[in-house]
Amino acid sequence: MRVLEINNTAIDLADQDAPFQTGNTVVALNGSAEQRVVQGSDDEAFTSPVTLATLAAAGTAGAVQAIELAYQYIRTSAASDPVSLLGN
Numbered sequence: 001m002r003v004l005e006i007n008n009t010a011i012d013l014a015d016q017d018a019p020f021q022t023g024n025t026v027v028a029l030n031g032s033a034e035q036r037v038v039q040g041s042d043d044e045a046f047t048s049p050v051t052l053a054t055l056a057a058a059g060t061a062g063a064v065q066a067i068e069l070a071y072q073y074i075r076t077s078a079a080s081d082p083v084s085l086l087g088n
Contacts, residue, residue, distance in 0.1 A: 001088060013074060030055035030083055035054065037053070038076060
């Protein structure tokens with residue numbers, strides 16, 4: 001199992017190793033006591049961000065979701081505790 005932690009700084013998936021590359025599906029895990037939004041974008045400035053997942057607070061059913069990495073860049077919508085992406 002591999003882990004990639006993301007926060008509100010854009011991560012270029014083209015620079016990542018498998019499974020954290022565009023087109024793959026991973027599991028997003030929110031370990032925070034607050035809701036987190038994972039966003040994707042085709043540009044590093046996130047001119048038109050797209051919500052990939054809204055993760056509920058840790059300890060609830062919605063804190064873990066499978067997401068498709070459909071965009072080149074990924075981040076969380078706000079400065080916060082990181083979200084962990086899990087994949088094989």
